[in-house]
Amino acid sequence: MQTNFTLAQLADPDTAESEKILRTCVHCGFCTATCPTYTLLGDELDSPRGRIYLVKEMLEQGRAATATDAKHIDRCLSCLSCMTTCPSGVHYMHLVDHARAHIAETYTRPTGERWLRRLLAFVMPRTGLFRLMMMGAAVAKSLGGARWLPGKLGNALALVPGFPKAPAETDRPQVFPAQGTRRGRVALLAGCVQPVLRPEINAATIRLLNRLGIEVVVPEGVGCCGALGHHMGFTDQSHRLARNNIEAWRRAGDLDAILVTASGCGTTVKDYGYMFRTEADIKEAAAEVSAKTRDVTEYLTTLGVAGSAPKLKVAYHSACSMQHGQKISEPPRALLKSAGFDVVEIPEGHLCCGSAGTYNLLQPELSAQLRDRKAANIAKTTPDLVATGNIGCLQQLAGAIEVPIVHTVELLDWATGGPMPAELSKVRPL
DSSP, X not given: OOOOOOHHHHTSHHHHHHHHHHHHOOOOOGGGGTOHHHHHHOOGGGSHHHHHHHHHHHHHTTOOXXXXXXXXXXXXXXXXXXXXXXXXXXXXXXXXXXXXXXXXXXXOOOHHHHHHHHXXXXXXXOHHHHHHHHHHHHHHHHTTXXXXXXXXXXXXXXXXXXXXXXXXXXXXXXXXXXXSSOOEEEEEEOOSSHHHHOTHHHHHHHHHHHHTTEEEEEOTTOOOOSHHHHTTTOHHHHHHHHHHHHHHHHHTOXXXXXXXXXXXXXXXXXXXXXXXXXXXXXXXXXXXXXXXEEEHHHHHHHHOOOOOOOSOEEEEEOOHIIIIISOOOHHHHHHHHHTTOEEEEOTTTTSOOSOTTTHHHHSHHHHHHHHHHHHXXXXXTOOSEEEESOHHHHHHHHTTSSSOEEEHHHHHHHHTTSOOOHHHHTTOOO
16 A cells, blocks of 8 residues: 655654555455454445555544544454454554544544543453442442433443452462472463453462462552553553553563463553553563463463363354454364363354453444354354353353353363362253
């Protein structure tokens, strides 16, 4: 793609990087075949290629974003399926992130939309505050609030799964010693939303790693990875949170790896090196953090996990941030198979379930269509249960399918001596 940026514009490192990305696009349209929103809407502006044209025009002209720009960029899930498909290697993720930051800086959204975004960006990264909000939301939902609250607030309330879980001991900063001979030492990102909705995921991760001889550190000072704000264009917030994490992991001492159990967070942490590439005081530390970051299933494949699971058919849902963002496909499936599960593939596995961070709250109609499409494809496999590696996908699908859905690591923990995941006991004896 030909571009016409001025030298003054290219002096900005983000614009210079976006210009490089734009120039790699050859307009081939392969991305349209795998884009969820184009699949649903058939609108060129709701395809990666169409959005690339919007971003090019917006940045090249140096103008403020318009309502049209915001509408079509907002509809992007950042599922990154287009990056898996693209034969030219267009780094769409960095381009759309730049576009979102530009929109946040130059476009004034309608009042309700603006305050909803600010509320989500303020509350969700703060685990304690998010737990309180979820408690209040659960009460409001029980009183029928989803019917009388306006617009997206009512839709958001309808997604509340119930009262949040109590704080778990495993999420408190501390060291969990290895059992037997220590084979390694890792830090675990506890997360911000996951400890409120599914604290048992981190607990299962720690149990499993300890049994395999791995010391697990939950460091003091590590919080939200920054992804939630980053994908809404609030880069000041996301960089502040990321910087805090980098400093906290530096203080944690020697680490073989930094493990993440939510693939959406993992994609962002692995991008810290890029985020801080121009900040001399921290860019080396950021690059080191990104280089050490692993999805928990990536790391487990280096240890070897063999179990004796019940003969259950598991439909594996590969989160977009896992298969497209981090290019991790085989490790989770191989681990489940080695643990004894019968793993089956979900049709249209490349398409997003519609969760996408805060997307199901900000774009509820499109999100619901994608959720229902994914649920129908899961049903075709007639599984006993579903496994996934991302808390957002797990919560998105939990109320839409007729079988339980759990994190991959919960099944691995169970198959190697840990307790049966509580979600499975709710359905039928196993």
